[in-house]
Every structure is written in C-alpha cells, then in structure tokens.
Amino acid sequence: MKWFLRIASVLGIVAALAGIGWAMRKGNTFAAGSLVFIAVGFAVLLAWSWTGGLFGLIGRATRYVEGVEGDGRHEWYAFKSQRVRVFLDEYRHPWFALEDIAYILSMKPGDATFKSYGPREMAVPESASEPYLSESGLRRLVKYSRHRDAAALGAWIERDVLRVLRNRAAA
Numbered sequence: 001m002k003w004f005l006r007i008a009s010v011l012g013i014v015a016a017l018a019g020i021g022w023a024m025r026k027g028n029t030f031a032a033g034s035l036v037f038i039a040v041g042f043a044v045l046l047a048w049s050w051t052g053g054l055f056g057l058i059g060r061a062t063r064y065v066e067g068v069e070g071d072g073r074h075e076w077y078a079f080k081s082q083r084v085r086v087f088l089d090e091y092r093h094p095w096f097a098l099e100d101i102a103y104i105l106s107m108k109p110g111d112a113t114f115k116s117y118g119p120r121e122m123a124v125p126e127s128a129s130e131p132y133l134s135e136s137g138l139r140r141l142v143k144y145s146r147h148r149d150a151a152a153l154g155a156w157i158e159r160d161v162l163r164v165l166r167n168r169a170a171a
Contacts, residue, residue: 009046089125095132105147
C-alpha cells in the first residue's frame, strides 16, 4: 500500500506540474493556481508515505535500543558505557544478562564460577534465549568477584537499576 501511495504521489506531482505548464501557456492562471494546490497535496501525500515508513523504522529501532522488545519485559541500562540487559520475569523480578555481566567483570559466561549457581541464581527465563542471573545470583557474583569494577557494579545495580525498578513497581 505504501508503494502504491508513493508511485501515485509522484505521478500526481508530475501530472500537476505538467498541467501547470500547460495552463500557463494557455494563459489560464486560475487553472494553474488550482494545480499548484493539487501538486502540493500530492507532495504532502508523498512525504507522508515516505516519512511514515522512515519514522516507523526509527521508532522500531528506538524501542529496540530502549529494550521494549519481548512484550516490554526487557530493559537496557548502561554501566560505564557497557549495556546491561535486564529481563523482567512474569512476577516482574529482574534477571541480568549473564553475557553482559561477565563481560564487565572480565569473565567468560561458561566459567567454572557459574557451574555452582542453582536455578534460582542463574537460568534461562521464559522467552529469553540465553542465561540470566537473578538478583541474588548477581549479588553473589559481585560479592565474591575480585574485579576492580565489582564493587562499583554492585552499587550501580542497587542505586540505578533495582531502585528504579522498585519505584516503578510501587507506582
């Protein structure tokens, strides 16, 4: 449908411009003036058909970056310019992407560290495609990590992520 509008708009603009030229040669200024408004109308239709598609793509990209995909259950936060994906399960409990947290703490998601984590600390939530750490799993990882950013990550999670999520749930 969009392509039909685009093609019809371009053809309408071309026809209106040709009509304006024809009317001006004949000396019919009223017809030429009327065709100017018609050309503008087709130009607006053309612009709407293109910008609607363009803004639709931009809107989808914005929602993806903001983490709205997954029925609004994914959110994205930034810790020292590194994204951290947060998945909210059906009870609105936060789960943190293991891959993102492991990258920040210079670990590999398959490290032996994570082998001792139970299903309440590390799991693949419904409609997620990779392992996530629960709040308690993340606290445990931060508590025992020797990475220089571990304490800052723990404080950031508490202050900038969990507090925001709790305030939103209380509202």
